[in-house]
Amino acid sequence: MSGSELQLVGVSKTYPSPGWGRDEVAALTDVSLDVVRGQSLGIVGESGSGKSTLARLLLALEQPSAGRVLFRDEQISGRAERDLRLFRRSVQIVFQDPMSSLDPRMKIHDILAEPLRALGVEVDEAERVRSLLESVELPPSAAKRCAFQFSGGQRQRIAIARALGPSPSVLIADEAVSALDVSVRAQILNLLSSLVTDFDLTLVFISHDMAVIRHLCDAVAVLYRGSIVETGLTSDVFRSPREAYTQELLAAIPRIRAGRGRD
Numbered sequence: 001m002s003g004s005e006l007q008l009v010g011v012s013k014t015y016p017s018p019g020w021g022r023d024e025v026a027a028l029t030d031v032s033l034d035v036v037r038g039q040s041l042g043i044v045g046e047s048g049s050g051k052s053t054l055a056r057l058l059l060a061l062e063q064p065s066a067g068r069v070l071f072r073d074e075q076i077s078g079r080a081e082r083d084l085r086l087f088r089r090s091v092q093i094v095f096q097d098p099m100s101s102l103d104p105r106m107k108i109h110d111i112l113a114e115p116l117r118a119l120g121v122e123v124d125e126a127e128r129v130r131s132l133l134e135s136v137e138l139p140p141s142a143a144k145r146c147a148f149q150f151s152g153g154q155r156q157r158i159a160i161a162r163a164l165g166p167s168p169s170v171l172i173a174d175e176a177v178s179a180l181d182v183s184v185r186a187q188i189l190n191l192l193s194s195l196v197t198d199f200d201l202t203l204v205f206i207s208h209d210m211a212v213i214r215h216l217c218d219a220v221a222v223l224y225r226g227s228i229v230e231t232g233l234t235s236d237v238f239r240s241p242r243e244a245y246t247q248e249l250l251a252a253i254p255r256i257r258a259g260r261g262r263d
Contacts, residue, residue, distance in 0.1 A: 004073065005170050005202045006035040006058055006091070011067035013053050027053040028226045030067070035170070040196055040203040042217035042234065044210055044249065050226040051206050055174045058204065059093055060084060089119050092163035096175040098155035104148035108133075108158055111147065115165050132161040135198070136191060153184035157191065164199065171196075172204045177212065189216055210249050214238055222246050 011031045014024040028050045035041055035058075045051050056062040057069055060076050069077040071087050092115075095101040102111060112129045115121075130140045136157040147155055156176065163171060173192065177185040193216055196203050205216055213220050213234060220237050222230040222245065230243045241247045 003037045004034050005037050005071065006033075006204070007068075007070040007073075008033040008054075008057065008064075009068045009070065011057060011064045011069065013050075013057065013062070014065045026226055028057070028064075031226070031228055032067075033221060033228060033231075035202060035204055036219075037169075037202055038200070039219055040193075040205065040217045042213035042220040043204065043206045043223060044208065044213050044220060045223035046208055046249075048225075049223045051208075051223055052174065053226075054223065055093070055172060055204075055206055058172060059091060060087060085119065089121065089166040090168050091170040091172065092166065092168040094156070094159050094163050094171065094173045094176045097179045098147075098152060098159045099179070101159055102147040102155055102162075105146055107143070108145055108147065109143040111158060112143070112162050112165055115162060119166050121166050128165065132164055135164060135195065136161045151184075152180055153188060156180060156184075156188055160188075160191070160195070164195070167199075168201070170202045170204065172206070174206045175208070176205070178207070178209070185212075192216060210238075211253050222249070 008031050011028060012026065013028040014026050017023060017025050031054065043051060043054060053062070057064055060069065064077055068075050071091070076084060076087055109129050112132050113125050116123060116125065116128065129143050133140055133142050138154065138157055138161070147158065150158065176192070177188050180188060189212065192203070195201060205213065207213055217234050219232065220234045221228050222237070222243065224245045230237060230241065230246045237246060238250065241250055
């Protein structure tokens with residue numbers, strides 16, 4: 001079914017200036033964005049472009065200074081937290097660093113069960129935890145262990161499982177592979193791709209890495225100094241970028257050159 005899950009309509013966000021001489025710092029300026037149901041949308045930009053601010057607004061963790069944030073055509077910006085329970089169950093986040101997003105001494109069962117309890121999701125808790133671990137290719141025995149006993153890639157799998165717990169329709173991944181070893185990134189990206197299909201998810205993947213966006217996303221929005229400067233299908237943007245900034249991002253993708261073999 002087509003339609004929008006999330007929308008930003010003319011959104012701007014300013015913060016008080018940390019220094020002298022300026023009253024405010026603009027993080028986002030007049031941003032409009034449509035997250036289409038069933039799509040994997042990449043939001044790409046360099047550090048300082050406004051990606052994290054955009055993520056917090058999509059999650060209703062902050063309020064825009066101007067404009068509106070919509071979830072399924074209903075405004076969520078400005079609403080009280082008590083009115084956002086359906087939204088909190090429907091939109092979940094995977095953070096960049098699983099080391100800091102998981103309590104290292106907490107049992108994995110409790111990590112996965114915590115959002116179910118907080119959001120009032122009525123399920124067989126043990127069965128749900130088992131199913132979530134299976135979905136991210138971890139054994140049921142992992143539930144009895146603590147987060148510090150796992151590798152970085154395994155911890156990110158646990159973080160993804162936690163986000164899937166309330167059965168969201170939208171998954172927001174904020175630089176979800178950038179803290180991982182290169183050898184592990186492809187595994188997590190392939191897992192996310194499979195989960196999007198298996199769970200019929202809408203994915204918003206936020207990254208500075210155009211190669212990751214190409215691997216995972218159907219569409220892309222390019223963020224530059226707080227403004228979206230280019231959007232389109234990923235294949236179209238990679239084939240024929242219109243904006244100079246997009247061209248610079250694409251030119252920065254590492255390319256492996258074939259060399260001569262040694263005898």
